Amino acid sequence: MSERRYDPTHDEWVTFATHRQDRTYKPAAAACPLCPTRPGGPETEVPREHFDIAVFDNRFPSLSTRPPAPDVAGTDLVPVEPAYGHCEVVVFTDDHDATLADVGVARVHLLVETWARRVADLGADPRVRYVMPFENKGEAVGVTLHHPHGQIYAYPDVPPRPARELAAGRRHHAATGRCVFCDVVAAEAGGPREVVAGDHFVAGVPPWARFPYEVDVWAREHVPSLPETSAAARADLARVLARVLAGYDRYFGFSTSYLMGVHAAPTDGGDRDVSHLHLEICPPHRGAGKIKYLAGSETFGGAFLTDVAPELAAQRLRQACADVEVPA
Amino acid sequence: MSERRYDPTHDEWVTFATHRQDRTYKPAAAACPLCPTRPGGPETEVPREHFDIAVFDNRFPSLSTRPPAPDVAGTDLVPVEPAYGHCEVVVFTDDHDATLADVGVARVHLLVETWARRVADLGADPRVRYVMPFENKGEAVGVTLHHPHGQIYAYPDVPPRPARELAAGRRHHAATGRCVFCDVVAAEAGGPREVVAGDHFVAGVPPWARFPYEVDVWAREHVPSLPETSAAARADLARVLARVLAGYDRYFGFSTSYLMGVHAAPTDGGDRDVSHLHLEICPPHRGAGKIKYLAGSETFGGAFLTDVAPELAAQRLRQACADVEVPA
Numbered sequence: 011m012s013e014r015r016y017d018p019t020h021d022e023w024v025t026f027a028t029h030r031q032d033r034t035y036k037p038a039a040a041a042c043p044l045c046p047t048r049p050g051g052p053e054t055e056v057p058r059e060h061f062d063i064a065v066f067d068n069r070f071p072s073l074s075t076r077p078p079a080p081d082v083a084g085t086d087l088v089p090v091e092p093a094y095g096h097c098e099v100v101v102f103t104d105d106h107d108a109t110l111a112d113v114g115v116a117r118v119h120l121l122v123e124t125w126a127r128r129v130a131d132l133g134a135d136p137r138v139r140y141v142m143p144f145e146n147k148g149e150a151v152g153v154t155l156h157h158p159h160g161q162i163y164a165y166p167d168v169p170p171r172p173a174r175e176l177a178a179g180r181r182h183h184a185a186t187g188r189c190v191f192c193d194v195v196a197a198e199a200g201g202p203r204e205v206v207a208g209d210h211f212v213a214g215v216p217p218w219a220r221f222p223y224e225v226d227v228w229a230r231e232h233v234p235s236l237p238e239t240s241a242a243a244r245a246d247l248a249r250v251l252a253r254v255l256a257g258y259d260r261y262f263g264f265s266t267s268y269l270m271g272v273h274a275a276p277t278d279g280g281d282r283d284v285s286h287l288h289l290e291i292c293p294p295h296r297g298a299g300k301i302k303y304l305a306g307s308e309t310f311g312g313a314f315l316t317d318v319a320p321e322l323a324a325q326r327l328r329q330a331c332a333d334v335e336v337p338a
Numbered sequence: 339m340s341e342r343r344y345d346p347t348h349d350e351w352v353t354f355a356t357h358r359q360d361r362t363y364k365p366a367a368a369a370c371p372l373c374p375t376r377p378g379g380p381e382t383e384v385p386r387e388h389f390d391i392a393v394f395d396n397r398f399p400s401l402s403t404r405p406p407a408p409d410v411a412g413t414d415l416v417p418v419e420p421a422y423g424h425c426e427v428v429v430f431t432d433d434h435d436a437t438l439a440d441v442g443v444a445r446v447h448l449l450v451e452t453w454a455r456r457v458a459d460l461g462a463d464p465r466v467r468y469v470m471p472f473e474n475k476g477e478a479v480g481v482t483l484h485h486p487h488g489q490i491y492a493y494p495d496v497p498p499r500p501a502r503e504l505a506a507g508r509r510h511h512a513a514t515g516r517c518v519f520c521d522v523v524a525a526e527a528g529g530p531r532e533v534v535a536g537d538h539f540v541a542g543v544p545p546w547a548r549f550p551y552e553v554d555v556w557a558r559e560h561v562p563s564l565p566e567t568s569a570a571a572r573a574d575l576a577r578v579l580a581r582v583l584a585g586y587d588r589y590f591g592f593s594t595s596y597l598m599g600v601h602a603a604p605t606d607g608g609d610r611d612v613s614h615l616h617l618e619i620c621p622p623h624r625g626a627g628k629i630k631y632l633a634g635s636e637t638f639g640g641a642f643l644t645d646v647a648p649e650l651a652a653q654r655l656r657q658a659c660a661d662v663e664v665p666a
Contacts, residue, residue: 011647015545015546016546017544017546018506018510018518018521018522019503019506019507019518019519019522019544020499020502020503020506021502021505021506021509022546022640022642023546023641024546024547024548024641024642024643024644025641025642025643025644026643026644026645026647026648027643027644027645028645028646028647029645035628072635072643081647081649082545082649085525087518087521087522087525088525088545088546090545142634142635142638142639144633144634144635144638145634146631146633146634151631151633152629152630152631152633161634163634163635163639163641165639165641169635169639169640169641170639170640170641171348171637171638171639171640171641172638172639172640173640174348174349174640175347175348177349178346178347178348178349179347181349182346190346190347190415191347193346193415194346194347194415197413197415197416216345216347217343217410217416217418218343218344218345218350218351218352218416219352220352269633269634269637269638270634271634271637271638271639272638273638290638292637300363301480302480303474303479303480304632305472305474305479305480305597306470306472306473306474306489306491306597306598306599307400307470307472307491307497309499309597309599309620310470310472310499310500310597310599310600310601310618311470311491311493311497311498311499311500311599312350312497312498312499312500312501312502313350313351313352313353313491313493313497313498313499314350314352314353315352315353315354315355315400316352316353316354316355317354317355317356317357318356319339319354319356319409320354321409321410
């Protein structure tokens with residue numbers, strides 16, 4: 011079962027992929043499917059003894075290039091369609107015990123280059139409208155494979171949250187003639203919520219942070235997507251991102267769990283004047299040993315509650331990012 | 339700090355309440371602030387030796403009727419305002435170890451009557467636009483007080499998710515002349531996803547369930563809000579709800595964690611033809627010992643992925659709800 015059903019009460023699609031119930035669940039390190047295939051060891055997803063970065067199709071995908079016919083018939087009220095799309099896995103290193111926060115700037119740079127290439131390749135599929143690289147890190151956010159890795163989803167439409175972002179951007183552009191993220195960069199760069207300043211990217215706690223220690227990384231200049239950035243900008247993004255992730259670990263004092271996602275332009279060529287490349291990084295931690303859960307107000311209201319002032323979170327993270335040594 | 343800041347990149351407000359960082363966190367049973375105040379024992383939030391249901395202001399509220407001046411000045415880009423509103427706690431029973439699933443139909447009926455009265459009272463505040471009763475139950479969803487209780491938030495605006503629901507309802511109404519939830523009830527009642535059928539309410543797994551074992555409870559007839567239901571309808575809602583919650587525990591074999599929220603009309607009198615009273619109940623469980631986490635696709639895409647077919651979840655829950663004995 012790999013199908014999408016339309017929710018007419020919220021104007022959103024939900025994807026069903028029942029085979030994912032059987033996906034690999036917290037395997038022992040010796041059985042890790044993302045480790046290299048070593049002589050005499052089990053055959054893993056990566057048929058190499060060593061690698062820097064590996065990209066391949068997810069064995070338990072939510073979206074598929076050959077989805078089966080849906081289980082149920084759609085109706086006018088609840089249309090149903092095969093869940094078309096791509097789900098790729100990006101393994102950051104062949105070291106099972108590393109994290110993206112400690113692999114060093116060069117490897118993060120390779121990841122950024124990989125993202126840019128995969129976004130361009132997957133976005134070239136005419137049935138794809140939005141490509142989103144992301145990482146779920148740590149048991150606190152439900153990760154079932156500990157080997158450091160991220161994912162790339164290529165959706166057949168612009169998903170609900172980026173769609174709302176683009177709609178908000180279109181309204182702001184209609185009212186002001188400007189990209190709202192360009193205005194955000196102008197307001198935030200060098201201010202009290204800035205965390206790391208690069209030449210091409212700036213990282214900061216947004217004034218409206220949904221998670222207590224959320225850090226967003228915005229392109230300083232208006233650029234719609236990763237494949238359109240300059241080589242110098244991609245190298246700078248790697249430096250900024252590596253420092254933010256290392257700063258989290260320094261501040262919290264442990265390997266920080268987080269969700270990280272890349273937002274950019276739809277791949278169908280639309281909305282380029284309001285699409286502004288940025289990353290959102292959301293750790294679930296709200297303090298020592300305490301997790302920020304999404305509860306009633308967030309789930310049914312969509313109304314986020316945060317109990318750390320963005321200015322205080324930024325001050326703490328800025329210091330940690332300044333103090334930490336980031337491996338080259 | 340109790341303030342709202344506007345996110346111009348998503349057209350949403352986020353609420354900051356930093357004093358909540360110090361809220362009571364998993365106290366020992368002997369120090370439970372929601373237990374009755376017993377002779378010789380500590381003074382709790384409820385100055386009675388026994389009670390059926392207690393309602394009072396949250397001691398650590400996100401929204402306040404007297405919010406302080408904001409910490410930061412707002413701008414045209416990011417307006418900031420005091421976080422006006424009401425946050426109430428509803429304690430379901432004086433029995434620390436009970437749950438809403440086992441207190442019996444009569445007590446659930448009293449809760450429904452309490453919700454109806456509080457929605458009417460809080461909604462009468464001209465600065466309130468939306469009142470939402472909800473319950474967060476269980477450590478799996480982050481509950482910090484184990485004594486069975488729910489909450490009621492009275493927001494100064496229609497929060498993002500209900501606002502999207504109303505917008506989708508207005509589009510459906512404009513296209514068809516009908517309420518979308520009335521169409522959902524006509525399509526779902528008596529069908530393969532029905533879980534419990536009452537005279538006035540019907541519970542079912544929606545075809546687009548965001549959570550694997552989500553159950554929604556819809557009013558059969560179009561009624562905008564709880565205070566407008568008949569006495570017979572409220573009694574029926576109590577019977578249906580008590581059976582659904584007991585059925586969860588029967589199916590999973592343990593006291594089921596869940597988030598539950600009530601959606602209804604804004605309290606400012608608007609959108610009555612597209613506001614249709616219903617409850618959403620979302621357990622985080624996706625199987626034995628496995629939790630459904632909201633990860634990259636949900637957080638950054640708003641695109642929900644589910645790995646249980648709604649028809650299968652409904653069949654399982656329908657059987658459990660039929661088999662279970664619900665105390666009167």
